[in-house]
Amino acid sequence: MQFQFFWIPVGDPATATATLNRTLAEQRVIQVDSEFVQNGQMVGWAICVQTTVAAVRKGEAAPACDGQTQPASTAKIDYRDVLSADDFTVFAELRVWRKKRAAEEGVPIYALATNEQLACVARERPASKAGLEKIKGLGSGRIAKYAEDLLGICRSADRVAAVQR
Structure with missing residues (x-):
């Protein structure tokens, strides 16, 4: 900043x-x-x-959730520019959850999930643990520990979106 x-x-x-x-x-x-x-x-x-210090320019693609086409880049990403408004709202909720949970556990926030992983969860909105397994880097340990929280945030966002339609 x-x-x-x-x-x-x-x-x-x-x-x-x-x-x-x-x-x-x-x-x-x-x-x-x-x-x-x-x-x-x-x-x-x-x-x-x-x-902000740096941002992804409008129109540039967000990193791929499966890791297959993800560029090796250290540029900061402004997720407001690469996620839809609804997805960014979910992403923001996921970040609030991550910060609170990391503080409770006394670990750094990136130990729970990276911004990129949270963006993938927000974009994909998985409905099950199997959906979370498709997101690169989450791993079985994180999924076992945090799946209910992550899936709950996704379900809540889907309910809100359904009511707004």
Whole structure:
């Protein structure tokens, strides 16, 4: 995550506003905070823009869940760009579960599942342990330990989607 700071003077905002707007259009923005500041001769807006460091460009494919066509890349992936809105909602729920469960067990989050594996679960929405076995890297130990939680989140998401239709 990166922070960028902007000063937009009230007297002549055009140039600074154009720079801010360009940044907002080109970056994946997480949050924008602004504060009107009046300090003697300095009157304007102080703006803090929080952005992601790297993202997969729109239109690029997400890594394959079966591992067969997955490129060897260390580029960060912005799963908002590669998952559908519904799949990203499930992915976010899976990440919340993973964080809570890892804290309970006193292990790092990646010991439960990687973001890539959670994205595959969100996209595939397996209905059984056999479906989870198709996801590269989960393994029988993780499936035995976490299948009920993972499948429960998928079932819950499917019920919500059915109600919304």
